Structures are given as structure tokens and as C-alpha cells.
Amino acid sequence: MKRNWLRAILGGLSFGTMLFVFEACYGTPQDNAGFDVLVQGKVKSKATGQAIKGIKVSAVYSPQFQYTDDQGKFSFYVYTGGTFALKFQDTDSIQNGTYQSKDTTLYNARDTVFVDVALENN
């Protein structure tokens, strides 16, 4: 802790926080934003309770999405300030059944959130 204080004081006196934000030669900038949340979950049928494969899970206002796997599971990082929305869509026509879309908003999400969703049949 003492070392971190000394670092901060010396760094602040000379140039500020940029002393701790550097990129190596032939490296990348550091990841300074880091406000991301791991969203994990499972999509199943409300009628049967069975897992649904191939449901498109999208982060609203973002290009990110993922399709559920054989067990209806999905898992991806979402960039967020804490509140974000997910959209669940059946986009594979009649494959794996047909289901209604659903939107879910998550508030004050941090680190990891688990979202289990049941979709109604069309």
C-alpha cells in the first residue's frame, strides 16, 4: 500500500496518471476502460423447460451477439456502465422450434451476471 502511495505521488508530481498508462514497443495501449460485465445464462422453453439451441442473444446498442449452444447456454462480455439490455431472438426459422422474442434490462451489473430466460412458443 505504501509503495502505491509513493508511486502515485511521484507520478502525479511529474506527469499524472499517464505514467501508469503506457504501451510497450510493438505492444498495444493498455485496457483502461474495463467497464465490462460477463453475462452468462441459459435460454429454455417456457412450455417444456427444455434448453433451446440457436437463440440469438444480443447486447442492445452494441454489435455484440452470440447464439446459444446445444445446452441453451451463452456467455460473453458486455461493455457497460452498469445498466444494459439484452435481446433474445429466435432467428433460425423453424429449426429448434419457434419462439417469441424477449428483452431484458439489467441494472447495476458488475463483474458477472447470470441471466436465465424462458421463451414462449409462437
Added chain:
Amino acid sequence: MIRYIKREIFRGFKKHETRVHPLNYLFWECTSRCNLNCLHCGSDCTKDSSYDDMPLADFLSALDTIPHTSERITVVLTGGEPLLRSDIEQCGMEIRKRGMHWSMVSNGYLYDEQKHIALLNAGMGALTFSLDGLEENHNWLRNAKNSFSKADRAIDLAVKSPRLNFDVVTCVNQRNLTELPAIYDYLIQKGVKAWRLFTIVPIGRARHNPDLFLADQQLKEVMDFIKTRRKLSLIDVKFSCEGFVGTYENQVRNGFFFCRAGINIGSILIDGSISACPNIDRSFAQGDIYHDNFFDTWQSKFKPFRDRGWTKTGQCKKCSDYNDCLGNGMHYWHGEKENVLVCHNEKIKCASKN
């Protein structure tokens, strides 16, 4: 006077940072395969590498020796070309799940929308693409006729993502030197926020091609270009951390020169070697993950990186700027290490005299 005080405090900061050596930045040379055959490659990478890609489990075993601390660590996936790994998303996801951040250096050739989304899903937070000129010059240096259009597409995807701390790097050489203003305009028009300029190190394939290296006056031109464009603040253009640039210090970068190799920057190389930046001579390796505990090695070894006194030889021996430079970047010491390969400071001084 203020500049003098800042420099003195910065010297203190460097000493303290060297003593504490917190690991903030870890390169993983996850493959040495590459889909391009660039003229300036310092790694001599080819499509067929003599090394297999390092298994993810091997890397994670080393990563798991790092204790959970308040230090923010970014793992930088590099190569070769990291996108040649079919499990690149899984690699990123496993790193991120361990609470570390991750990023990637790429030539952008294989970076399409599908890959972009998959990598964001895996928690990628920073990204660097190479762009070594406009179409003709980029394709020439990258030795591939479509490489500019591929890089152009990749840049378009990256700039649209608010998640990514993204920049473009350019290796300045004889051919693209006069093109820098045009590249600058191109990047601004694309919406790129940050641009880093490098010179090419005479190692690997590059050492056989003198057209890649800048004369003294040309290096000074690069410094002047960066200095004037930085004042406009249209893009965060800077010189890389590759070397000490004398009178241009604190004018072409955010702060003074500080080679953090082995101080804040470590690496796990393709053969398991533990070192710092991948372009540093492999003889500096401090151990290997197959025989040594990675974090113990980081904590207890790395003496040549943390005590640079051995660099006070050759032309550095009597240099009046040695205390600020400490032998330039570590990657400029190769072979017998009797002299630094390139002294930016001397080149700039020579150019200023003429």
C-alpha cells in the same frame, strides 16, 4: 526550470518503479506463425513456424502463478499473427475470467466483422493494427497486395467500438517518410484517435534491407512532424517508447523516455521463455515456464533489466545523457552487447549540427 524539476522527479519515479517492478503488462507470444512475410519483420516470422503454438493450458498455468493484487495487468497477445490461432477467443476469455485485461497486436488481415464481435465477446479491451503507409507503400512493406484493403477494413471496425482502446502503429522507413502527412489525414478521416510511429530495428529480416532505416536528418524530420502535429491535438500522435530522443524528450511522447522492459513489462515467449518485450534479444531470457515458476522468476530475477549499469559501454560509456537514457531501449542490445545498435539521441544531435 519547471522542465528541470519534472525531469528530476521523473528520475525518482523511474528509480522507485524499478525497485518495486510491478508487473502491469505481459506479452504472450502465442504463435510464431504469420500469414504475411513483411520485409521489416524483427522476428523472421513465416507461415510455417518451427514452433507449435503454445497450448493455452501451458500459458494459463504460468498466469495462475501471479497473485491477485490491486495491480492492473494487461496481457498482450502477440506473435506472429495471433489471429491464426483458432482458439484466440477462448484464450482471451480465460485471461479475462482471471480478472486480467487483454489486448492484441495484429496486422488486421484476418480481422473481419465476425472476428471483431467474437473478440469483443471474449472481453478484448485494447487493440493495435499496423499500417505502414497508404496502399502502395503498405502493401510493399507487408509484402502482400491486399494487405492495405484488409487493414483499412479492420480499422473501420475497431474505431466503431467504444470498448476498445485502439491505436494504429506505423514503421517509418525511406519510402513512407514523405507520406506521413497523407497517412495522418487518412487516419483522422477514418476516426482513429491514436497513432504511434516507430523506426525499424536492424534485426531479423530487416537487417538485410538498408532502405528500411532512416538517416539522421530523416529521424529528425519524423520528430519535427510528430512535435508539430501533437500541437494540433487532432489525433494522439506520438513516437514509440523505443528510444531516448534528447532534445525532443517530453515533446513527442506523453512524458520522458522510460524503457520499462523487465520493470513493468514481462513476456512469455513461444518456447516458454520468460523475458520482457518479444523484440529483445532472446539471450536475456530469465527462465522458462516449463521449469520455473513464472511469478517467482519475475520477482527475483530480471537483474539485467533492473540494473542497466552494464549498458554503460561502447558509445554509452561517456554519454552525458546516460542517466536519462540508460542505454536506450533494451531491444537495441544484441549479440555480444558491446554497443547499442542505434542511438536516436546521437542521430538527432548529428542532424541538428548539419
